[in-house]
Amino acid sequence: xxxxxxxxxxxxxxxxxxxxxxxxxxxxxxxxxxxxxxxxxxxxxxxxxxxxxxxxxxxxxxxxxxxxxxxxxxxxxxxxxxxxxxxxxxxxxxxxxxxxxxxxxxxxxxxxxxxxxxxxxxxxxxxxxxxxxxxxxxxxxxxxxxxxxxxxxxxxxxxxxxxxxxxxxxxxxxxxxxxxxxxxxxxxxxxxxxxxxxxxxxxxxxxxxxxxxxxxxxxxxxxxxxxxxxxxxxxxxxxxxxxxxxxxxxxxxxxxxxxxxxxxxxxxxxxxxxxxxxxxxxxxxxxxxxxxxxxxxxxxxxxxxxxxxxxxxxxxxxxxxxxxxxxxxxxxxxxxxxxxxxxxxxxxxxxxxxxxxxxxxxxxxxxxxxxxxxxxxxxxxxxxxxxxxxxxxxxxxxxxxxxxxxxxxxxxxxxxxxxxxxxxxxxxxxxxxxxxxxxxxxxxxxxxxxxxxxxxxxxxxxxxxxxxxxxxxxxxxxxxxxxxxxxxxxxxxxxxxxxxxxxx
Ligand SMILES: Cc1cc2nc3c(=O)[nH]c(=O)nc-3n(C[C@H](O)[C@H](O)[C@H](O)COP(=O)(O)OP(=O)(O)OC[C@H]3O[C@@H](n4cnc5c(N)ncnc54)[C@H](O)[C@@H]3O)c2cc1C
Numbered sequence: 001x002x003x004x005x006x007x008x009x010x011x012x013x014x015x016x017x018x019x020x021x022x023x024x025x026x027x028x029x030x031x032x033x034x035x036x037x038x039x040x041x042x043x044x045x046x047x048x049x050x051x052x053x054x055x056x057x058x059x060x061x062x063x064x065x066x067x068x069x070x071x072x073x074x075x076x077x078x079x080x081x082x083x084x085x086x087x088x089x090x091x092x093x094x095x096x097x098x099x100x101x102x103x104x105x106x107x108x109x110x111x112x113x114x115x116x117x118x119x120x121x122x123x124x125x126x127x128x129x130x131x132x133x134x135x136x137x138x139x140x141x142x143x144x145x146x147x148x149x150x151x152x153x154x155x156x157x158x159x160x161x162x163x164x165x166x167x168x169x170x171x172x173x174x175x176x177x178x179x180x181x182x183x184x185x186x187x188x189x190x191x192x193x194x195x196x197x198x199x200x201x202x203x204x205x206x207x208x209x210x211x212x213x214x215x216x217x218x219x220x221x222x223x224x225x226x227x228x229x230x231x232x233x234x235x236x237x238x239x240x241x242x243x244x245x246x247x248x249x250x251x252x253x254x255x256x257x258x259x260x261x262x263x264x265x266x267x268x269x270x271x272x273x274x275x276x277x278x279x280x281x282x283x284x285x286x287x288x289x290x291x292x293x294x295x296x297x298x299x300x301x302x303x304x305x306x307x308x309x310x311x312x313x314x315x316x317x318x319x320x321x322x323x324x325x326x327x328x329x330x331x332x333x334x335x336x337x338x339x340x341x342x343x344x345x346x347x348x349x350x351x352x353x354x355x356x357x358x359x360x361x362x363x364x365x366x367x368x369x370x371x372x373x374x375x376x377x378x379x380x381x382x383x384x385x386x387x388x389x390x391x392x393x394x395x396x397x398x399x400x401x402x403x404x405x406x407x408x409x410x411x412x413x414x415x416x417x418x419x420x421x422x423x424x425x426x427x428x429x430x431x432x433x434x435x436x437x438x439x440x441x442x443x444x445x446x447x448x449x450x451x452x453x454x455x456x457x458x459x460x461x462x463x464x465x466x467x468x469x470x471x472x473x474x475x476x477x478x479x480x481x482x483x484x485x486x487x488x489x490x491x492x493x494x495x496x497x498x499x500x501x502x503x504x
Contacts, residue, residue: 033281034061036477037272039260040288042071043107043463044451046241046249047470048286048477053248055478062249063272063280065259065420069245070238072290072421073463078366079327080408085361086234087325087368089413090424091463093121093231096216096224105216105224107240107463111231114243118229119359121337128334130398131184131342138184142340145188148178156210157221168430169193169201169209187342190350197461198319198372199427200347208428208460215458224464232360255280263287264302267445284447284477288470291440291454292318292422305444308493312439315432316454318423319461320376320416324391325368327409331356332402333367341398347375349394365408369394376424380414387412425461426454435492441469446486449473 036052038045041064052060062069074090094111098104111118124146129138152172159166173179173189180186189201196213197204214221231237245254262273263285270285289299294313305313331354333339339352348371355366369391371379379387388410395404415424428437434457441455451473456465480486 034059035283035481036060036474037270037280037282037285038062038288039263039272039285040064040071040452041066041069041254042288042452043073043241043466044288044453044470044473045069045071045286046245047467048288048451048474049253050244050248051471051474052478055475055482057478057481058253060253061280061282062254063258063260063274064254064256067256068238069242069254070236071288072424073236073238073241074413075236075238076325076411076413078325078409078411079364083327083364083408085355085364085366086236087323087355087366088231088237089323089325089411090415091237092323094118094229095462096464097227097229099219099225102219103222103224105464106467108224108229110240110244111229114239116231116235116237116239117233118231121228121230123228123338126337128336128339129184129187129342130339131187132344132397134398134400136184136342138188138342141184142188142191145178145180145185145192148173148176148189149192151176152178152206153210153213153218156207157214160207160211166205166207166430169204169206171430172206173201183342183344183346186346187340187350190347191340194347194372195351195370197427198321198376198424199317200373203317203319203373203427203429205428205430205432208432211458212428212460212462216462216464230360232355260299262300262302263448265444265448267447270447284449284480286449286451286470286473286477288450288452288466290318290421290423290452291316291426292416293420296419296422298419298422308439308491308495309442309444311495312436315429315436316440316460317427317429317432318454319373319425319427320380321370321372321424322376322379322412322415323368323370324379324387324412325366325410326391326407328365328367328407329405331365331367332399332404339398341369341394343394343397347371347373349391377416379412380416384410384412428460433495435495438489439491439495442489442491443476443486446480446488449477 038048041062045062046069049062072090075086076089077084078087079085094108096105097108180189193201197209215223217223217226259275260272261275264271270282272280341350349369351370353368355361356364415421437457443449451469453466454460455469459465
């Protein structure tokens with residue numbers, strides 16, 4: 001989208017007087033400039049733009065590959081033509097809302113401000129349990145798994161206070177005596193753990209997963225509340241950022257359908273190249289691409305990023321969370337919000353949600369099932385038809401006395417294969433140290449900054465993590481511009497053990 005002519009003149013005047021572009025100009029079909037280039041228009045990018053705007057900085061440019069703002073707030077029109085609903089294939093819940101006298105989740109604030117419809121999601125008290133023989137009541141095991149998870153996070157907190165090392169959440173579960181053996185016990189554990197982190201306890205840090213949980217859901221630890229609200233707004237959950245952006249963003253401050261291929265940076269500025277050959281120069285840049293995009297080298301940095309940054313990027317994990325939607329002609333299933341299915345294989349089509357319920361999309365015939373981690377990657381590699389067949393056979397296990405009808409519609413998003421995301425959200429493995437995380441977040445030369453859910457130490461993975469990072473990093477960039485100099489974030493050239501490994 002071209003700049004308005006008067007704006008270009010103002011910008012060029014500002015650029016020629018305030019800074020020099022340090023790069024040899026590439027041959028490009030066109031070239032534009034802005035003081036701050038915000039790379040990516042998800043929650044972090046939009047909130048970064050709003051923050052600059054509030055600080056009086058207007059010559060910024062959001063560069064976004066898709067044709068709309070929102071990023072992983074992605075909705076999809078689903079169902080038969082005369083029976084369609086907007087469903088969320090990306091983020092769906094406000095996780096943790098507010099506590100009177102305590103903290104408020106800013107995503108909750110945005111949802112309320114823009115009248116986005118949400119409904120209370122009853123994670124723990126609206127559950128029907130199944131296994132491969134049909135409906136099977138193992139709610140006692142389910143409730144035990146809730147207690148085990150609470151203990152897991154409590155004991156992690158005590159380890160932090162004693163400066164004890166991190167470990168995997170599997171080790172943590174074992175140390176508190178929770179060792180699921182049966183398919184039912186494993187399904188119950190999956191619901192508490194994998195369904196949130198999109199990876200197994202083996203793949204996840206015990207301490208970091210506990211603090212992300214507590215800083216979100218436990219008001220006594222600074223969290224918002226233990227409630228989850230599901231977005232059912234027919235404009236899509238993305239409304240929270242699109243409506244917010246419409247209050248301050250001019251059309252010349254965003255470029256849509258603009259895929260970035262290269263980012264050149266130096267101590268005096270940043271130059272971004274697009275797939276269509278355009279080249280854009282900036283004084284500062286805020287990179288908000290997902291961790292998966294950074295890991296996958298979808299965008300090439302020139303010069304290559306320093307070793308400490310590359311190690312940080314490659315040491316965190318991009319996990320995948322997949323919701324698989326069905327529309328059926330009739331509702332033949334449970335009347336609770338959730339159902340749990342215990343297969344002999346852990347993580348095989350375990351968590352089910354009905355949208356055909358009063359207060360949700362009553363009469364819609366929509367049911368969805370969630371899978372995560374390696375199982376998500378597996379189904380992304382399969383054709384839709386095979387995944388559909390597998391799930392229909394699971395439904396036949398769950399409802400042996402029902403003739404399962406053919407679905408009217410079927411859809412799932414392939415997040416892991418998508419070059420704009422390469423997964424759903426980040427997860428913290430036990431081998432990832434706090435110093436790694438500081439390196440993930442640290443800027444380079446005070447010019448190249450990084451923000452997104454993955455740079456949030458407290459709230460990695462969550463929408464509110466992306467929000468707070470967009471806010472914090474843009475505040476720092478605004479200080480660089482308004483204050484005349486940058487205070488860079490600290491980084492560690494090498495992440496070392498307190499004591500070296502000893503052999504023999
Ligand atoms: C399936 C799923 C379920 C989730 N559920 C929840 C939930 O219920 N609650 C919750 O709090 N969080 C949830 N999350 C996580 C939440 O969606 C993210 O934490 C948040 O949206 C991340 O925002 P971001 O701005 O950091 O990144 P993004 O939203 O990824 O924004 C980055 C932007 O960069 C753009 N981009 C990428 N590459 C390029 C390129 N080369 N050129 C130009 N632009 C590019 C992308 O298109 C994107 O718009 C879920 C995520 C997924 C995928």
